[in-house]
Amino acid sequence: MQRRRFDAMGTEVELFLDADDERDALHRAEDELRRLEALLSRFRPNSELSQLNRSGRMRVGPELLEVTTVALAARARTRGRFDPTVHDALVAAGYDRTFDEIAELDGRAGHRPVACGGRVAVDHTTSTIELEEGFRLDLGGIAKGWAVDRALAGLAVHGPALVNAGGDLAACGRAWPVGVETPRGTMTLELRDGALATSGRDRRSWRRDGGERHHLIDPGTGVPAEGDLLTVTVTARSATEAEVLAKQLFLAGDLQAAVAEADGKAIPAVLVSRDGATVLAGGLR
């Protein structure tokens, strides 16, 4: 078993490959993740995404075009609960720099709701994306999930593999024991040819206006989601899909609503509430 660990995309990334003499494959997977981060991060002023957010209309490369298309399809599928145009709401909530830098600025004043649901036009014939005036894209979580899926597909050519980028994880080729943090300790899930994503307010949260803020914006209100959920972990076929489903359940309103939705749509999930309750839903046993 080969393993490689490094920091990228604002988190610690781990790569596992169950094959001998394929160390180059791990290096290539790392290079690919770093390349995608350089293209899709909103915190990098020279990224393609930042350039699009500045210009409002731009001819873009295939990666940004595809992730944006996938994000817009997810917005339609979740009826706006997942929304890639929450950029300005995140900035207004205080998430205007990398999380390491935010920690140093905890306690700043100023917070206001910002409208989400901006129009985004994608023209595949000219590879052009156009944003409605006053809206910018944040592809954070979905871009990370998409990058994880891509890195895994690159590794899968060489053998059973697993890619874990913080809350976005994908694996293939064999059974992989994967830990999920809960208040009662780490729960292990056995994952085969699938993915897992965790969304929550236990990390990437900060204080502003005397209250706790976090990065999960409710597009309906334009401010960080309220509710009694602490974390939502979801399994799906791909990390991209798991990322969308985790946000969808987190924004369901509260634990009860999220469990009902996971059960109703057969979404295997581990839901943890802020008072410490841990519930398995969606057929997960």
Place this chain on the structure above:
Amino acid sequence: MTDQVRRLYVLALSLLGFFLAWAGIAAHPWAAASAESPSAAALARYEQRLRADAALVDELRAQRAALPAPPVRVVTLPPLTTTRSS
């Protein structure tokens, strides 16, 4: 102009023509279109390999996305790696 001077002009022009022809042949103009520099050829091969890899990755990703929901269950094994909120 005397014959001597005319002969000198003819000799000088012949020498000039000879050297111009030599320079032209030495430059191998007929080879310019076919011979690629080794670095350009290596870059083209690298690009071709990247495109092939990208196509394979896209194909595998599409296959994975088309699979049914993955079987997953709670087990008592120690985890190999742990996920946390993104």
